[in-house]
Amino acid sequence: MPFLDEIEAAIPGLRAYARALLRDREAADDLVQDTLEAAIARQGQWRGDGSLRGWLCRILLNRFRDGLRRRRPTATVLALVPEPLDLLAGRRGDDRLALAEVHAAMGKLPDDQRAALLLVALEGMSLAEAAAALGCAEGTLASRLGRARATLRQLTGRAPVSHRPGKVGE
């Protein structure tokens, strides 16, 4: 597939990932736009011998981290922005509650853990693909995923009972 067609085909997936990562429609689309611009400008660097999706995710995550550095001083203000409810539109009852819980819990994960978990869970990437996109070692990613999953479990009311003294309240 020609480069630009492949880029276009990747946009919906990038939007979903960015929305889940940033939890704000406008900010997520800004990030995707930024990513597309960078990818198209660096078209000559795309060697076509790997996964374009992985390459795009890598660019997106780099831009995401750059953005975090820039906005750090106002992070406390940004945290007050209400979370979008449109993700839960059409959901009812227990289902809606459980999903709302997961969405809220995702918001409490550190950025690097949320980014990692979404690559494997939402994007369906393998550990190797996700590690390449994040630019980290597979071992680092595995432990990041372990922590993310444990926190998510705890925050959604499925925390395992601790059997080991000294681990409580960690």
Added chain:
Amino acid sequence: MMPERRSITTEEAQALRHGSAEDRARLAALAAEDAGLTDDLADWDRQDAALVTLYSPVAEEPLPDRLLNMVRIARQSPPPRPTPVLWRLAAAVALLSLGFAAGWGGARLVPGAAMPMLAQAAMASYSTYAVEVRHPVEVGAEDEAHLVQWLSKRLGTPIRPPDLASEGFTLIGGRLLPGDASPAALLMYEDDLGRRVALYITRSEGAESELAFAEEPGRQAFWWVEDGLACALAGDLPRETLRRLTISAYHGLTEA
């Protein structure tokens, strides 16, 4: 109460669950013998399903024009001239016009023979170690005398970490890496924003080379070969900032 899991750690389970088909089969076999692991796997399946249910519908939403336009505009304009490899050496020419030559001693600033391995090694080392919170270096800057002695001995030539304080970067330490003609030294610097750059130095028996610029998504490097040393400064910074740092590093290394 949830049964305890004994067979493998959570990390190992993550690696298998998101690994090859073989890995996943091995995980299933382990889970068959381990109620705690079975429980964890079911929970992680629920998590994944919830995340897909929550966020994948975003991909079905109509695309905003501003995103579609990125591709539409690119289709109408001629594609950028493809670079044969990753490297963009044109920066060397730009440096000339920026007055870089004035401070450059006798080095030739003509884009010429590429030495991408050097830039590639420097950028890969930067990406690997700059993100490390706990172990970015093997020997910290507080032990600079030892660091200098060690790296100089292993490279077989005096290595003195240049002072980049004028650009706001201070040495946090260094490490030894495998290299071609000799082992390579990697010196890591950080500024007060937590941004890091890595100076990669190795012996070179090859021809001297002009200053060149290389770029990949999320990382860039300036590199040169002079007086038997191949050096590259890698980071993820605005090019002008990296250029100024390179000038400082070059002076620091050559005006010992």
